[in-house]
Amino acid sequence: MAWHKKILRVNLSKGTCESEPLNLKWAGKYIGQRGLGTKYLSEEIDPKVDPLSPENKLIIATGPLTGTAAATGGRWSVICKGPLTGAIAASNSGGYFGAELKFAGWDMIIIEGRSDKPVYLFVQDDKAQLLPADDLWGQDVWETEEALLARHQDPQIKVAAIGKAGEIGCMYACVVNDKHRAAGRSGVGAVMGSKNLKAIAVRGTQGVPVANPAEFMAATTEAKKVLAExxxxxxxxxxxxxxxxxxxxxxxxxxxAHNHRDVQFDGASKIGAEAMILPRPDGSTNLVKNQACFGCTIACGRISKISPEHFTVKNSGKEWGASGGLEYESAWAFGADTGVDDLDALTYVNFLCNMHGMDTISFGATVAAAMELFEIGAITTKETGGIELKFGSAEALVEMALLVGRGEGFGLDIGLGSKRLCEKYSKPEVAMVVKGQEFPAYDPRAMQGMALGYATSNRGACHLRGYTVSAEVFGVPVKMEPSATEGKAEITMAFQNATSVVDSAGICSFATFAWTLEDVQKQLNADLEGDWSLERLLETGERIWNLERQFNLSAGLTKADDTLPARLLKDAAKTGPAKGKVAELGKMLPEYYELRGWTPDGVPTNATLDRLAL
Amino acid sequence: MKVTVKLFALLEKYLPRDTIDQTVEVDVTDGASPHVVLAKFGVPPQECHLLLVNGCFVLPSERDNFVMRENDALAAWPPIAGG
Incomplete structure (x- = not known):
């Protein structure tokens, strides 16, 4: 029935690995992955805990569809209290690691405490052990994965690891699996590093049971047809x-663009998808091929190669080969936000982020903030170590990635993230963040739904918590006028609840460009025991959102954190169709609270908590 | 009148060879509709999902009647999404 009914509890302080039963009652209320992981975290830690202390826990969670025949069923999440935000962190990744964990017979790993020395967790089916990682500490993610595959002499092992960024507490360090997929946001890699846990290596040879195999095969086959057509x-x-x-x-x-001072970028055509397939003088292209995660029939991933003549790799070695990226958010953060239009430089920086375990969005956006600090004179070459940190400088961008990856010089400041960096240099207004987390690649002045989505996202600025772009730009499920505020509270809430379901199920949110929630429901209903109706799923999505909200409120966050930087609320867009517009958050937030069943201060009412059985 | 046409993603194939930045300028009759402009490039209407004129959306139902003006910029994409 989708679950092995087993959790691996790893206590790093004691050096123990123990099996315990999965709480199926909770699974029935929170599905799995993001929802169920958040439930466990909420029950087991004080939300006020220091995120980088041993008292924080790191939960590696799969969903009920992870590792099954469901298309895109390769997703898994890292749940903890996020150091970047002080809020709930639930970072989702693809690749092959999540399915392998499920094949090993585990639904979830709960990691607690802190090891005295660097260790890695090796899971081989039912057997789990903590092994010394002194020799791996300081190695990058790629080196770590290769070393572990060689050490255990099994090329089928799947690895999730941190790079040096996670070891030294870069506030947006991520956990990278399969070399270029990442549980990227909120600093989950820094939490892993704070526990002296370098990597998790997994090898599994068991299948994943489903409740009703015949019905499940029919539902997943039909759903794959929907994606293909x-x-x-x-x-x-x-x-x-x-x-x-x-x-x-x-x-x-x-x-x-340029740390949100602009809403259009002259170099956009040089760094987008069309540029990736534009032949270079030697006939090669940046894009090599597309690639799929486990069980995915979409295969949106990009595999790219830098020109050997490019300045970034002329004197380098391992970045010559083809590897993952660029994806849109990363290309935007490295490119438009910093004003750099050199596609191969962005690709190189992407490889560095994957190698060293840095979240691409937060890294690029923090460099953009630093470029603005440099431009206004809040920092100089004295702070940057002689680097002319100017908008548009590919060389400066690359140097910053190298310094953060090595944990050296001004890279330590860039590793703080935008909020702490700008506060350090007395310009907090320059930080383009919500709840301490950097924005992704959609300016809310042009899409009002995203203004509300960013402000209310439980993990800080994030496009994936409520992707109203889908309706405002692509017309899925319905076309909405992006500049309008009417109806945005309702659609934002609907997206947030539905995405909570998808993120908890073990599948990719991109499938929902074609799948309705009914398509997801049919697969889950065949996968799981019990009756998983559409109504139950929708209520569960709302319950998960409110659970995250409760965690944040208990952590000390308030209504005051549901806001946007003054630049977006007061400085109008300078060009384009949204010229003259600001983010009109105030027009939407009260309605949103009301629709959510929250008080005017953004606190779920007792009636709401009772209705959702929270 | 002159208008600018930008065809992105898989619609790029309808542009003349050696087009730079997916952008060409073209002469059309005054008041031409987006569909008339696209027809000059042989773009089948059903392949065009997202259509912007000067960055503003033109719904499929309006693409035969919308009146384009001198120096307008039309940008079009096939079915796409991302994030």
Missing amino acids: DAVTGQGLPAMGTQVIMNVMNELGGLP
Whole structure:
């Protein structure tokens, strides 16, 4: 029935690995992965805990569809209290690691305490052990994975690891698996590093049981047909990837540029999907091929190669080969936000982020904030170590990635993230963040739904918690006027609840460009025991959102944290169709609270908590 | 009148060879609709999902009647998404 009914509890302080039963009652209320992991975290830690202390826990969670025959069923999440935000962190990744963990017979790993010395967790089916990682400490993610595969002489082992960024507490360090998929946001890699846990290596040879195999095969086969026949998931995403959005956002004036001072970028056409397939003088292209995560029939991932003549790799070695990226959010953060239009430089920086375990969005956005600090004189070459940190400088961008990856010089400041960096240099208004987390690649002045989505996202600025772009730009499920505020509270809430379901199920949110929640429901209902109706799923999504909200309120966050930087609320867009517009959060937030069943201060009422059985 | 046409992603194939930055300028009759402009490039209407004129959306139902003006910029994409 989708679950092995087993949790691996790893106590790093004691050096123990123990099996315990999965709480099926909770699984029935929170599905799995993001929802169930958050439930465990909420029950087991004080939300006020220091995120980088041994008292924080790191939960590696799969969903009920992870590792099954469901299309895109390779997702898994890292749940903890996030150091970047002080809020709930639930970072989702693809690749092959999550399915392998499920094949090993584990639904979830709960990691607690802190090891005295660097260790890695090796899981081989039922056997789990902590092994010394002194020799791996200081190695990058790619070196770590290769070393572990060689050490255990099994090329089928799947590895999730941190790089040096996680070891030294870079506030947006991520956990990277399969070399270039990442549980990226909120600093989950820093939590792993704070526990002296370098990596988790997994090898599994068991299957994943489902409740009703015949019904499940029929439902998943039908759902794959939906993905194949849909023009977006069947053609658009595999051919062009997420990077196709670059020119869309630029044309409609929603592409944040130069640390959100602009909403359009002159160099957009040089760094988007079309540029990735543009032949170089030698006939090669940046894009090598597309790639799928486990069980995915969309295959939106990009595999790219830097020109050997490019300045970034002329004197280098391992970055010559083809590897993962660029995806849209990363290309935007490294490119439009910093004003750099050198595609191969962005690709190189992407490889460095994957190697060293840095969240691409937060890294690029923090460099953009530092470039603004440099431009206004809040920092000089004295702080940067002689680097001319100017907007548009590919060399400066690359140097910053190298310094953060090595944990050296001004890289330590960049590793603080935008909020702490700008506070350090007495310019907090320069930080483009919500709840301490940097924005992704959609300017809310051009899409009002995203203004509300960013402000109310439980993990800080994030596009994936409520992707109203889907309705405001692509017309899925319905076309909405991006500049309007009417109806945005309702659609934002609907997206947030539905995404909570998808993120808890073990599948990819990109499938929902073609799948309705009914398509997801049919697969889950066959996968799990009990009656998983659409109504139950929708209520569960709302319950998960409120559970996260409760965690944040208990951690000390308030209504005051549901806001946007003054730049977006007061400084109008300078160009494009949204010229003259600001983010009109105040018009939407009260309605949103009311629809949520929260008080005017953003606190769930007792009636709401009772209704959701929280 | 002159208008600018930008065809992105898989619609790029309808642009003349050696087009730079997916952008061409074209002469059309005054008041031409987006569909008339796209027809000059042989773009089948059903392949065009997202259509912007000067960055503003033109719904499929309006693409035969919308009146384009001198120096307008039309941008079009096939079915796409991402994030």
